Amino acid sequence: MAEPSGEFQHDYTCQEVVALASEYIDGTMTAEQMTAFELHLNFCDGCSSFVDQVRTTMATAQRLSTDEIPGEMKAKLLTAFKDWHS
């Protein structure tokens, strides 16, 4: 728990920031962790770049095209669906 003074129990090292980057990006951290994490980012250009690099990686992955259903399979499935309902 953080002290009421507002001091953080945890000052993250860069190596720890690297380990926690996805938790930060995905919003799965506690509020206390997030405050300490952002405090580190504000003062550390290296980690700020690293987190941005992970975000860029994710954004590029999102732009990859996904597999589309082959037409033949779709036709078969539609027939199966009609049979199923009838």
Place this chain on the structure above:
Amino acid sequence: MVSGSVGGVAGTAEESELVGRLREGDERAFEEAVDALYPAMFAVARGYVRVRSVAEEVVQDGWVAILDGLERFEGRSSLRTWVLQIVANIARDRGAREGRSLPFSALEVSEEEPLVEPERFLRRGEPFPGGWKVFPTDWRTLPESRVLARETRDVVDAAITSLPDSQRLVMMLRDVVGCRAEEVSEALGITAANERVLLHRARVRVRAELERYFDG
């Protein structure tokens, strides 16, 4: 739109409406659901079965099982989670028959594998132990055209393809297909913590390939 409701949250009105339309035999709803669910279903099948044509058969068998079970679907999980669980079960059986079972064991979630080469950080005894020796480069200064280029996508695509199986599957589902965390962990039968570790390791590995590419 159906594609919005298949990725929806369990028990929402959109999802129950879609399930209702499917039960009534609405072909348009079925067609849209088949299209919308395919990327995630195929990614799951491909996670357990290496041969593309066999993975396609798994998806097809998955739909037969989904239609069989649709009357019993209660909406306790989201439709997509339920569908992916069915596909994962079929794919796991096929994978086992192929003599291949996906190790979601501790092996691939090993803490011993460093995320970033330890030599990039300062050691104990040096000033700022655990700090970067040399900062990673700032990609925000790269021209946008370079970041968005086809070649950049190809680097990421190849890097994801060469990930260890379980990391590839989780990253495909989360970052490429866009499934939610709980959908993936429930569908694959792994803990939320394991899923987070697999995803983070995958992203960091792919980032390293991109770093090699951008920084030359």
